[in-house]
Amino acid sequence: MDKPVRIALIPGDGVGPEVMAEALPCLAWAEARGRHLEAVRFPFGADHCLRTGDTLPDSSYCDLRDQFDAILFGAVGDPRLPDGRHAEAILLRLRQGLELTVNFRPCAPFLAGSRTGLDLEVFRENTEGPYCLQGSTEPGRAVDLAIHTEPAVRRLLVAAFRRAETLCRPLTLAHKANVLKHGHGLWLRVFEDLRTEYPGVSARGMHADALLCALVQAPTTFAVIAADNYLGDLISDLCAAFIGGMGVAPSLSWAPHRPYRCSVLAEPVHGSAPDIAGKGLANPVGMMLSTALLFRHLDWEPEARDLEGAVSGALANGAKTRDLGGTLSTVAMGMAIRDRLPS
Ligand code: NAD
Ligand code: IPM
Ligand code: MN
Numbered sequence: 001m002d003k004p005v006r007i008a009l010i011p012g013d014g015v016g017p018e019v020m021a022e023a024l025p026c027l028a029w030a031e032a033r034g035r036h037l038e039a040v041r042f043p044f045g046a047d048h049c050l051r052t053g054d055t056l057p058d059s060s061y062c063d064l065r066d067q068f069d070a071i072l073f074g075a076v077g078d079p080r081l082p083d084g085r086h087a088e089a090i091l092l093r094l095r096q097g098l099e100l101t102v103n104f105r106p107c108a109p110f111l112a113g114s115r116t117g118l119d120l121e122v123f124r125e126n127t128e129g130p131y132c133l134q135g136s137t138e139p140g141r142a143v144d145l146a147i148h149t150e151p152a153v154r155r156l157l158v159a160a161f162r163r164a165e166t167l168c169r170p171l172t173l174a175h176k177a178n179v180l181k182h183g184h185g186l187w188l189r190v191f192e193d194l195r196t197e198y199p200g201v202s203a204r205g206m207h208a209d210a211l212l213c214a215l216v217q218a219p220t221t222f223a224v225i226a227a228d229n230y231l232g233d234l235i236s237d238l239c240a241a242f243i244g245g246m247g248v249a250p251s252l253s254w255a256p257h258r259p260y261r262c263s264v265l266a267e268p269v270h271g272s273a274p275d276i277a278g279k280g281l282a283n284p285v286g287m288m289l290s291t292a293l294l295f296r297h298l299d300w301e302p303e304a305r306d307l308e309g310a311v312s313g314a315l316a317n318g319a320k321t322r323d324l325g326g327t328l329s330t331v332a333m334g335m336a337i338r339d340r341l342p343s
Contacts, residue, residue, distance in 0.1 A: 004038040005298055008068045008262070010090070012045040014272025015282035015330075016074025022284035022334025023072065023291045029341050030295065030303045040068075044090050046078030055089030065098060065260045070294060073267035074287065079274050088133060096127045100253035100265055101155045104293070105236040108250075110312035111243035111285075117220040118242055123160040124232025126253050128152050129183070131229045148183040148228065153190045155256050160226035161198045169223035171201055174208040174231045187228060212238065236269055246270035247283025247323045252293035266294035280329040283321040285311055288337060310340035 007027065011017035027039055042064075044056050064071065071094065076087040094100070103126035112118035128148055135144040157173075164171035173191050177184035188205060195203050206214070208231050215222060215235070219242055227235055240249035249269035268286030276282055288311055296304035319336035320326025328336065 002036055004036045005070065006068045007037055007039045007294075008064050008071045009039055009041045010044055010071060011041070011074040012076040012090070012272065013047070013078045014075060014274050014277035015270075016045070016076065016272055018277070018280070018282045018330050019268065019284040019287035020072070020074040022330060022337075023287045025334075025338055026288060026291050026307055026341070027072075029338070030300060032343075033303060035298075035300055035303065039072075044086075045076060046081050046086055049086040050080060055086045056093055061093065061097060064094070065262050068262045069264070070298070071262065071265040072291065072294065073265055075268065075270060075272040077272040077274070092131060092133070094265060095253060096131070098262055098265070099152075099255045099257070099259050100126050100263070101152050102126065102159045102256060103232065103251055103253045104159075105232075105239065105249065105251045105269055106293075107239045107243045108289070108308070108312075110308070111248055111289075111315075116242075120219065120222045120239065120242075121163065121224050122232055122236045122239055123156060123163065123224065123226045124236060125152060125156040125227070125229045126232075127229070129229035146180075146183050146230070148186050150186060150190060153187055153228075154194075157187075157190055157194050157226055159256055160224055161194050161201055161203070164201045164203065164224040165198055167223065171203040171224045171226060172211065172222055173203070173205040174211045174225060174227040174235060175205055176208050176231075177205070178207060184228070191226075208235075211235075215239075240269055244285075245283075245323050246273075246286070247321065248285040248289070250286050250289035250293055252290060252297060254297060264294065264297050266290040266297075280331065281322050282330045283323050284330055284334045284337070285315075285321075288334070306342055307337075310337045313340045 011020040031037055049055050076091050103124040105122040107120050109119040130144045130146040132147040160171055175184040175187050177188045240246050251269050253265045255263040268290050270286055292304045292307040314336045321328050321333045
């Protein structure tokens with residue numbers, strides 16, 4: 001028998017474990033269809049940190065990096081740890097340590113409603129910019145350094161150009177090179193290089209401020225949007241609003257250059273939502289669609305398509321949690337989706 005795909009599960013904090021619980025039966029379903037996988041759960045998050053003092057110990061980090069193929073992640077963030085140190089030590093360490101440069105955040109047309117014509121995807125650089133977490137707070141002055149390196153910028157942009165080429169649709173780079181001359185100047189230089197390498201792709205750069213206005217006014221004129229870590233974070237949450245809000249937006253991060261065995265992490269775009277945690281109100285759709293993106297990345301295309309189809313069918317049939325104007329609990333929504341999975 002082939003070797004199992006080893007998937008690490010990190011439910012995390014707040015609604016993370018609630019939405020993860022609805023995605024896990026989809027792994028069992030894929031297994032029942034003949035996919036060979038092994039899932040191992042890890043306790044990292046605020047509770048574990050408060051109980052043991054550990055965030056993500058080095059030995060566990062190395063275990064995840066070298067002994068697993070993929071990570072399924074819920075969310076991190078807890079009001080009891082307001083400085084977010086455990087979120088940095090867990091989530092940002094995984095993104096940066098595993099060099100998961102490409103963060104793919106699609107607005108699937110079936111979520112937007114096919115009549116809207118909206119079909120856009122955000123490619124967010126996932127490891128650099130101000131997320132390098134270097135800075136200082138001094139009396140009357142504060143500094144957050146933003147570091148951009150050519151290899152990461154190129155990896156992200158190549159992924160975005162390839163996607164635009166495959167889809168035969170336009171690519172837009174969001175930047176602020178008019179002000180951020182150094183960092184975003186580098187982005188523009190690499191973008192120009194790649195425009196000559198991909199002459200078939202209609203590619204343009206736009207100042208991010210003007211882009212946001214155009215995106216709200218005419219979202220269907222955009223297809224693939226590439227951005228650095230910070231702008232990509234903001235743009236992808238705005239895009240989530242087009243498809244029903246934070247509860248439904250999926251994401252997948254990967255390392256195209258595969259420096260380590262573990263080279264992909266699936267997580268919803270949303271956070272731990274402390275305002276609704278523990279109440280059965282969280283929408284599991286973002287988490288379940290992230291699981292579908294992971295299936296596709298593993299080349300399990302039939303399972304990815306069936307899971308997306310089950311989500312879209314359940315929504316079209318009126319299954320909705322409170323954020324979408326419905327009354328279903330997290331568990332009931334998860335079941336309404338899974339009931340539509342073919343055996
Ligand atoms: P959030 O995404 O947690 O919540 C924003 C809003 O969206 C809230 O009103 C929340 O109720 C709603 N929401 C989020 N997920 C939902 C779901 N599945 N179903 C229905 N509604 C949902 O963002 P926030 O409030 O800014 O941050 C809360 C905590 O989460 C913070 O600690 C933040 O740092 C962290 N965070 C973590 C991640 C991550 O783990 N990837 C992402 C974003 C925020
Ligand atoms: C996200 C979140 C994270 C980010 C936070 C929790 C560090 O907003 O995954 O989009 O800013 O990347
Ligand atoms: Mn975000």
